[in-house]
Amino acid sequence: MARVPLGVVGCGGIAKQHQRAWRQVREREPDLVEIVATCDAHRPSAERYADEVAGFQASRPEVYEGVEEMLRAGRVRAADVCTPHHLHHVVALQCLAAGVAVQVEKPSGLTVKATKRMIEEANRRGLVLATAENVRRGPSQRTAWWLLHESGRLGSAQGFCMQRVQHQPPAEPAQAPAWVWRADRTRSAGGWVIDSGAHFMDTVRYLFGDVESVYGCVRDVVPHPMVHDGLRAFDQREDFFAAILQFESGVVGQWARTTVFPGHDWFQCAIYGSRGAIVDPSGDIFHGPRPHAEVRVEGQAPRTLEDIYPEFLASLSPERRERLFPHGFTDGFTLECYDFAQAVATGREVEVSAEDGLRAKAAAFAIYESSLSGQAVRVRDVLDGKVDAYQRWLNEKWGI
Ligand SMILES: NC(=O)c1ccc[n+]([C@@H]2O[C@H](COP(=O)([O-])OP(=O)(O)OC[C@H]3O[C@@H](n4cnc5c(N)ncnc54)[C@H](O)[C@@H]3O)[C@@H](O)[C@H]2O)c1
Structure with missing residues (x-):
């Protein structure tokens, strides 16, 4: 070779x-x-x-x-x-x-x-x-998949709640970050929903299958000024989003984040099966459950994904193990x-093919499309180009 x-x-x-x-x-x-x-x-x-x-x-x-x-x-x-x-x-x-x-x-x-x-x-x-x-390739995400789909310990997948409010008032005006292209919607296509949201959508597709429809609300509530090339500009990315996702499998999920609500920071990051939950104390709403996430099943002591990972590994055939963690890479x-x-x-x-990337991205764009129209949006319609109001101006700008 x-x-x-x-x-x-x-x-x-x-x-x-x-x-x-x-x-x-x-x-x-x-x-x-x-x-x-x-x-x-x-x-x-x-x-x-x-x-x-x-x-x-x-x-x-x-x-x-x-x-x-x-x-x-x-x-x-x-x-x-x-x-x-x-x-x-x-x-x-x-x-x-x-x-x-x-x-x-x-x-x-x-x-x-x-x-x-x-x-x-x-x-x-x-x-x-x-x-x-x-993201989906990490030991904790792989272990979560096993718990939901093979081990039977959590029963069947039901849904998730991943929400975070973390007040971070905008600096006045901050020096633009080195990767200033992100703050420009024409170059990034959006903020959290499409950026870290691409990881989120891939991870939930991995855990629950394709998203069928979405209702979303995306806002830029507080202007975030910054200085770029000596000029005052604004970070165009959203500072609030909330979405309800319905999956083809019947799973439902709530996903939301903002940095602009003052007075009460909180988060909730839990994935539910019919027998128990995976609860992530890190408050990360973008990357799926982390190693310290707790698996809670009624009548049993909570255990972390990290703790359960060796059992998942032991359940794998040598071929599957080599496919998921070749050379022991994690x-x-x-x-x-x-x-x-x-x-x-x-x-x-x-x-993870480009087609997988496309499906994850279409689910993320469905949130922007839904916010723009005020209606729930079928991801299939975003994939087919029937719903594209949010993306049309980007396609026009770049001649796509
Ligand atoms: N997987 C992850 O966890 C993760 C994390 C951060 C970023 N990303 C993704 O990685 C990509 C890059 O993000 P980043 O944070 O590294 O951005 P960055 O701005 O740090 O790096 C982008 C690089 O591209 C270069 N570049 C710009 N125009 C170019 C051109 N025409 N030809 C060649 N090079 C050019 C820039 O000079 C810069 O060095 C994005 O798609 C981003 O979403 C992924």
């Missing part, structure tokens, strides 16, 4: 996590992948990244400022795309057109239409197109990168 020559496109914040992951993959399987190119519009970022990569593989990657240039050099067979959201489809389509397999960070394309274009191109060319999704980034590289090298399918 020839090593997969890989290019990393976008060498910013999350690409550092990917670098750690690629390093781990190479430590355990040096012949699987080699980073031959780094690409960033900000050249010093790509140079620094190449230097760091040279610290754990024999060769230093070539450095590029533009994707066209990287593709023209003809060395990469796979690309790991870690750019801002509005560039996901642009970079992915360029790579796919050049015959290069692609892993794209969540939310895998700016809009539903953008992701569909990517999928069509990948299918036409028979290339791997993966969504970089790390870090979600390492697992997603390994999965992608294996798929490119061997032709097998990835666990």
Whole structure:
């Protein structure tokens, strides 16, 4: 099996996590992948990244400022795309057109239409197109799935309540963060609902199946001023959302977050089966249950997911165990990168395809669409493009 020559496109914040992951993959399987190119519009970022990569593989990657240039050099067979959201489809389509397999960070394309274009191109060319999704792969999320679907300990999945109020008054006016593109809806497509919400939607799809319909309310209640390039601007992302989700499986869920209600911070993060619950004391409403989440079944002492994890592992056949935690990896980034590289090298399918990313994203967009129309929205209609008022202006702006 020839090593997969890989290019990393976008060498910013999350690409550092990917670098750690690629390093781990190479430590355990040096012949699987080699980073031959780094690409960033900000050249010093790509140079620094190449230097760091040279610290754990024999060769230093070539450095590029533009994707066209990287593709023209003809060395990469796979690309790991870690750019801002509005560039996901642009970079992915360029790579796919050049015959290069692609892993794209969540939310895998700016809009539903953008992701569909990517999928069509990948299918036409028979290339791997993966969504970089790390969260569902963690031991606690895998253990939660087992408790709900195989072990029988929690009975059948019923629903969840994941809500958080955490008062964080806006600073006056804050220096724009380095990743200021996020605060611009034209480049990010939205705030929590589509950003960390992409992880949330993937995790709940993993645990409960596809979302059938959504009622959502999204608001920007308090203006969040910031200074960018010496100019005063506003963070355009929502500071309040609340949604009710109905799944095709019959499961129902409540999901909400705000940072603008003063006087009483609180959270509730619980997943319910017919016999008990998984209760997460971390208050994280985006990433599914964490290792310290407690499993509570009537008449039994509470136990953490971390505590139960070895029993889940013991229940797995050697093949399944190797598929879920190859080489004993448990870090979600390492697992997603390994999965992608294996798929490119061997032709097998990835666990989280672009189609999965699309379905998670459509459920998140359904919340914005519902908020705009004031009506409950079927996710199927968002996927089919019948409901697209929220995304239409983004598609028009970027010519999608
Ligand atoms: N999985 C996770 O937990 C997680 C966490 C954070 C971010 N992300 C995702 O990762 C992606 C990137 O987010 P980030 O926080 O790393 O952003 P970032 O701003 O830190 O990094 C983006 C990088 O892309 C580069 N870039 C911009 N335009 C480019 C172009 N035309 N060609 C090449 N490079 C270009 C920028 O210079 C920057 O270095 C987003 O999709 C985001 O949602 C995922």
